[in-house]
Amino acid sequence: MHTKSIRGTRSVGYSVCVVGAGPMAVNHIRALNKVGFTVKHIGASVNSRRAQQVAKQFDIEHVWPDSGEMIEKADWDAVVLVTPPENTLEILKRAQRRERPILVEKPVALRAAELEALSSSSAPVLVGYNRRHYNVVRQAAGFVEKRNACLATFQIPQAFGNDSPVRGTSAAEYAVKTKVAIHFIDLARSLLGNLHPVSVTETVTGQASPSRVMVTKSDRGDVCVFHANFNASANFGVTVDADGERVRLEPIERVAWFDGLEIVEPTEAVPIRQYAPVETYRDFEQHYSEGCKPGLYRQAQALLDVVSGREDRYSATVTDAVEALRLAERLVS
Template sequence: MNSIKPEIARIALVGCGPISNFHVDAVNGVGMRVTDVAASKNSVTVGSFASKFDIPNVWKDPEQLILEGSWDGLVLAAPTKAMLPLLTLAISRNLPVLVEKPVAMSSFALDSIQGNPQQVMVAYNRRFYPKIQELKQILQISKPALISVEIPEKLLPSSTGALNEIYSGVIQNSAHMFDIIRFLAGALEIVFVDSPGDRKRELGSLMVLRSEHGHLISLKMNYQASANFSITADIDTKRYSLLPLELLSIYDGMNVVEPTQEVPVRSYKPQLQSQLRSDPSEFKYKPGFLGQAQAFKELMLGEPSSYMAHLDDTRKALQIAEILINPLNQLPFPIKIN
């Protein structure tokens, strides 16, 4: 077992953007402390960030912090395009690293990673939503389910027309959803994917996947739709709905409302059996971040959580994104995500 005492563990942080605020709060919330911070070289904002959170050691160079700092664990919250060189340096220290998702802009870029990736935890914080974990437990013991996933991601303007710019949100944000599908349903293979019209990807895409447990998943990329990210699972008469992802609603049966003189139309409403809301205490932190920090603490103790995401998990999430983004012609279905 690792000799680190997590209650006094020294955590170094690279990055001082908005997401870093949540990491500091969560690290403190599980009894550790951020003692060192750096951002981009010669950052003009890192000093005020350190003062805000009472971080004693400020570094001008993130690479120097990674290589020379006295830390027990490292949180990398740098921009995705700057992440891989920093992660490569961090792995050379052979100490635990929590790195923001999706780590890289392509699955192929991860091939450059050397060293001990088992010490690396990827920050897919939605794995630590209590309601997502509850649905995972249900799907592990249930008969095969029909699962629907809706991802109304935004498309971004690009002066060059580069796909990785237009579909940047699919890579950097929707990767969360691709990871959650695998987390909930198990190993996947893609059996079908298509887009409306003459396969115009910008109009959206429909992907059908099958899991190792037999779950059949319909994934709808309805870009810029007036909708919310959601997941539903239908098992026999029950429907499990994550909408929003922090709330698990369970429906069983239909209520039939007979027509009346005032409302001469029969209506059918799903019967709400239970609604599992997050505990109010969870809202002190960004959802999932406290559980994620606790899992990072366990990794530092040499007791990795079964819920933590590894580099191979983010590789597979990126593979799904790449299939949705790239030309759809001549894809050899089924495609195993491995």
Template sequence: MKRLVIIGPGNIAKFHIQALKYFNFEIVGCISRDGSNSSHEFMSNYGKNKSEYFSDFNYMLHNTNEWDAVLISCPTINQFEYIDKLSKFQKPILVEKPVSLSIDKLVKYKNNSNIMVAFNRRYYESVKEFKTFVNLSKNIFINVNIPESSKSINEKSPSNFLPISIYENSIHIFDLINYLFDNVSWSNIISSNNSKLEFLSAHGLCKSGSPIVINLMLDSPENFSISANVGNKKVQLKPIEMYRLYEGFQIDEPSDQVPIRRYSPRVIDESYSESIMNCKPGFYNQAKTFSELCDGKKDITFPNINDAAKAIESINSISKLIKEI
């Protein structure tokens, strides 16, 4: 049994626990902010009363023999504080993204091998297939669409131009860009010419020399998507859970219903990331990897603090280009 402490028993924690339960994790501690009753409400859903777990962080710090691993799923503003206090124990930590919005804070722990960041989309089968195709291809052109919400644009953000949701939600996409295409150098952008950002198009080069374009369209009726064109083939994640491989065109001749000739990309392969054991996509395999980390398994790869720092750095690079316009 792996004795787990949850810090931040919110909705996302429920998805983690649903997956972690398949790998012999037992909740022995559940900690929420001072004055909150959420830890007790959360644990009651798992049939545990207050005598069966601890809920005090100071108790946790002074009784490290009573727990083996930690899930940190509290709001971003508090995540790094817990990392800072727990890292010295060198026990496995699974922390929700983005961990911190500060590069300076993140780089402090970029080499810690016991901290795993919950970029669960890396574990999608669709992403795995996409990465396999890209790794076997040369001279690719990459296009990314991010239709983020503008609702948080006035909330406190590291950027004066980008909404906080880019850092806390769309960071998944920036992590996938780094994961799929290695380091990207952003060179220039085109954006809406007014005080309120509505759209931007950022252009860059991957480490391989392949060009990449990100289209950020606030409130657009679009799906998040990543695509790569290679000759007469195109691979696409749209939404990220869905993988499609296109080759050539299918010609639809005029008909009574549609009196024009249409050229549609021909789908030759298609798959999607299914739920495993009724878990949210990506969470089961993410939990499996975290379990292996807890078991001390060697030679496993997982998203870490350095990956979170790289994703934040990519967003900051684009924000800097906006400022220079």
């Protein structure tokens, strides 16, 4: 088997091929190299100048104008599919026939039924919900695991410009919103387990992009509320409360823990009583990213674990992706 060292990283002897040559594919290639994979093949559209540039940047030996042919004929131990969800299912089916590990970018499809119809295969499929691999998210998961039940709130305020297709009730609106909301729906499921919709309410009517609130409940009794307040003047955020304590992720790459309130009595300068949450801990995801896009280094390690026959405890499965899409359909449509 071909092995070589890339940019000072010891090769583990496993080769990988990548479908896609956009910015996200570059992020994946950087992480794959970091953990020791050899990226030998890249496939993109016919005459893709971008694929040629990426191949030159990362010393990738083979550029394929037909990604399907690359998957079927090239020698590889794992494949990473970085394609739009509208184009992913067909190439994923072809990859499954090789019965080797696959990492496929989220959300794989835009409708749960489309992904559910994917035939079963012995090929392990990891779905690229990279936030599952954040160290700060694992810290939040540790908080949840030690409590009987939590109240969780997910704020999804993605901003869209005036030229965005997010208008009316079109398929384009559904696709754009789903690609945003699905990140946080899967994140909620990774923290709380299976979630079952209780109610969905449209909070503002008469707007081009109305806001929606979905209340869900987990199998163990957690209540999880999603605020899809598109175009709000806010950041993405997650709050988990239990037993008087709080964990806050805002943005998702930063975690803070709180326990109790500090009461500040009124003064002449500030004549009101103030209640300040007591922060007990803070951490940042960039401390753990190894120079890669957050989550991708550990995600690449998870793929390496699967290729090596070891257990992967954190990655999303196709079943996880289907269930996330079911919830997205309720929240967005």
